[in-house]
Amino acid sequence: MINLHECSGNFSILAVVDTSKDEFRYVEQGFFLAFEHLGIPYRIIDLSKEKLTPEEIANSRAIVIAQEGIGENFSSADGDSIKKSIEESGIGLINFDHRINSYPSDLRNILIGTDKNIKFYTSKGLQIKNNTHFITETYEENQKAEFLQDIEMSILPSSFEKDNLISSLENYPVLRLSRLGKGRVIQFLISSRMWHSEYFGHLSGFDALFYKSIIWVAKKPFLMMAMPPFVTARIDDCSGSGSHYITNKESTVINFRYIDTLNKYGYIPNIGLFLDDITDSDGKIIKEKYDKKLAEFSPHAFGESEDRKIKRLIYMKHNGEEYTKKELIRNFEKVDRKFSSWGIKPSRALNAHYGETGVNSIPFLKERNQNFVMSLSVSFGSCWSNSPSHDWKPYEIRRKDGKYAFIADYMPDYPEFFNLSNVFPCENRIDFLLKNTKFEGENKKNDIEETIKKGVEIITLSLDSLFFGCLLTHEQRISAMSLWEWEQVLNGIDKLTSKYKKIFKGYDYIAEYAKSRYDTKITEANCNSTIDQITLKLKGKSSLPLKVYVYADESCQHKFKEIPVFEGKLTLTLSLKERKQKDERK
Numbered sequence: 001m002i003n004l005h006e007c008s009g010n011f012s013i014l015a016v017v018d019t020s021k022d023e024f025r026y027v028e029q030g031f032f033l034a035f036e037h038l039g040i041p042y043r044i045i046d047l048s049k050e051k052l053t054p055e056e057i058a059n060s061r062a063i064v065i066a067q068e069g070i071g072e073n074f075s076s077a078d079g080d081s082i083k084k085s086i087e088e089s090g091i092g093l094i095n096f097d098h099r100i101n102s103y104p105s106d107l108r109n110i111l112i113g114t115d116k117n118i119k120f121y122t123s124k125g126l127q128i129k130n131n132t133h134f135i136t137e138t139y140e141e142n143q144k145a146e147f148l149q150d151i152e153m154s155i156l157p158s159s160f161e162k163d164n165l166i167s168s169l170e171n172y173p174v175l176r177l178s179r180l181g182k183g184r185v186i187q188f189l190i191s192s193r194m195w196h197s198e199y200f201g202h203l204s205g206f207d208a209l210f211y212k213s214i215i216w217v218a219k220k221p222f223l224m225m226a227m228p229p230f231v232t233a234r235i236d237d238c239s240g241s242g243s244h245y246i247t248n249k250e251s252t253v254i255n256f257r258y259i260d261t262l263n264k265y266g267y268i269p270n271i272g273l274f275l276d277d278i279t280d281s282d283g284k285i286i287k288e289k290y291d292k293k294l295a296e297f298s299p300h301a302f303g304e305s306e307d308r309k310i311k312r313l314i315y316m317k318h319n320g321e322e323y324t325k326k327e328l329i330r331n332f333e334k335v336d337r338k339f340s341s342w343g344i345k346p347s348r349a350l351n352a353h354y355g356e357t358g359v360n361s362i363p364f365l366k367e368r369n370q371n372f373v374m375s376l377s378v379s380f381g382s383c384w385s386n387s388p389s390h391d392w393k394p395y396e397i398r399r400k401d402g403k404y405a406f407i408a409d410y411m412p413d414y415p416e417f418f419n420l421s422n423v424f425p426c427e428n429r430i431d432f433l434l435k436n437t438k439f440e441g442e443n444k445k446n447d448i449e450e451t452i453k454k455g456v457e458i459i460t461l462s463l464d465s466l467f468f469g470c471l472l473t474h475e476q477r478i479s480a481m482s483l484w485e486w487e488q489v490l491n492g493i494d495k496l497t498s499k500y501k502k503i504f505k506g507y508d509y510i511a512e513y514a515k516s517r518y519d520t521k522i523t524e525a526n527c528n529s530t531i532d533q534i535t536l537k538l539k540g541k542s543s544l545p546l547k548v549y550v551y552a553d554e555s556c557q558h559k560f561k562e563i564p565v566f567e568g569k570l571t572l573t574l575s576l577k578e579r580k581q582k583d584e585r586k
Helices: 022-038 054-058 076-089 105-111 208-217 255-263 278-292 325-342 357-366 448-462 473-480 484-494 507-519
Strands: 013-017 040-045 062-065 092-095 119-128 142-153 164-166 177-178 183-188 223-224 232-239 269-276 296-301 394-399 402-411 414-423 469-474 518-526 531-543 546-551 560-562 566-575 582-585
Touching: 013 022, 022 208, 022 394, 054 076, 076 092, 076 105, 076 177, 076 183, 092 105, 092 208, 105 177, 105 183, 105 531, 164 448, 177 208, 183 208, 208 223, 232 255, 232 296, 232 473, 232 507, 255 278, 255 484, 278 296, 278 325, 296 325, 325 357, 357 414, 357 484, 414 469, 414 507, 448 469, 448 484, 469 473, 507 518, 507 531, 507 546, 531 560, 560 566
Parallel strands: 013 040, 013 062, 062 092, 092 183, 232 269, 232 469, 269 296
Antiparallel strands: 119 142, 119 164, 177 183, 223 546, 394 402, 402 414, 518 531, 531 566, 546 560, 566 582
16 A cells, blocks of 8 residues: 555646545556656545535646546536536646546547547557657657557547547557647546556556646646656776776776766766775776766675676675674775775765675664665665565566566665665666677677667656666676777767756765655645745655746746755745745744
8 A cells, every 4th residue: 555645735636536446456556656756746536435526626737537437426517517627727637537438428528529439449559659749759759569468448430530649559549639718638548557567557668648648738837746857877896997807908997988988978877896806096086086076986895706606795695694793894894994095985875786785784884874775676684586575666566577666765674774776677678788798798799779779768768757767787798898889879878868858967866866855745735826826835854955847838848946955844935937936944
């Protein structure tokens, strides 16, 4: 069961459900988890317990029908209230329930432009037909995705198929967009089960269709407290000039040359160091990058043997056995000496080899203020090959093709630590160079085109899901590439993600931001359109200023407004005009 944080005020959307119906089981994961992750102010209207009143409708930005098969819950009077609010007040209506035949005829007319009954069919997937609209602009034309199992869809009369943005693989429309007076209406013609991981789910490549449809339809102004488009890089197993894998003097890893190229394209990478391999001359480079804030450095491990069979780990043994306190004192003193000799501090985000961090090491990490981890779903005290499952937030999706997890959540049983990481199904999507270079014979060549494709996929999937983008790889694979090839990879990724707004930050900043955002909730949101002001009431704690996406008009182009650092409660007034904002702290 997820913790829901509903928001009062006239800036919320109304999520309409019926908890008495079996179909509701698809709603929590498909919709409520998404609203929480996206930071969309919402209130739940449970039609099994309450009515959708004209007052509730008027006190909202949009009505979101989030459950399949609830058309019979609506009356003709509801249809009249909804129509009036759309036409006269500009309240949006978006229906994710494709079973339109059960709706009153006047409401069917609003949703699909006809009161006639429609037919159903089963579909195997979706494709983008037109990417010139706000809802589809980040996708490629003809981009396709297949479902995990067939999904039921509705067929509109052919006369309503114009301006088709998205179609099924069977070439029937998936969305119907329309305007009614001052307001906008969207009807999804696909079962709302699409957004559950049993059928397709979030993190499957089309998340932007979900939240951008809500943004497009909502009465403006509208806002959400989603993650900004942060992008970073993480490099594991880093030895620099001390690498076992240097084949010639032009190697990308000598003097950490590959960091220069990452910096050129905006990245501030987190470098997970094999400490025993670092040369004195590389120590000076580490210091230079650290001082210029061009890289962060984490104690990854002491190192591993050239055949990679013997692993000299810092925080626990690779077989899952804990180090003793005496052993950990020795390990951490050695780490401290290394970093002190370079004149730097380790990153607060711990990049542990395999994510393996023993419970006994926790006091040592707390003492050093290393309270962020990037553990790829590995829990404290467990090894990579045998970590218990945990329902990570915002998403942990188990599918037939593997496990997706976008993690911004506290470590289970250890709330002093916050985990931020991306997990993609199959290991070759975690490391974007895996099987794409000549390292250890993984490929006959350095496949630049495939590497670019995989890097683009990781960045775009992350940003389309309003998470953070992170290029993760291992230094050994970079060592197999020439500097020219490495440059081509980063240049290619940069060009093919140019339509996305990207904010390059280090892992420490993004982790602290994600934690602050997790700990901050909007409890009330109101808009006074006569004076162009939004008033927010928040509770929680943030150690960094947070941003809210504000959509001021029908163009759906956002501007960021800032929530200052606070603890406890905060009342904040945001001006839609370029004036200073006011806040009142409690």
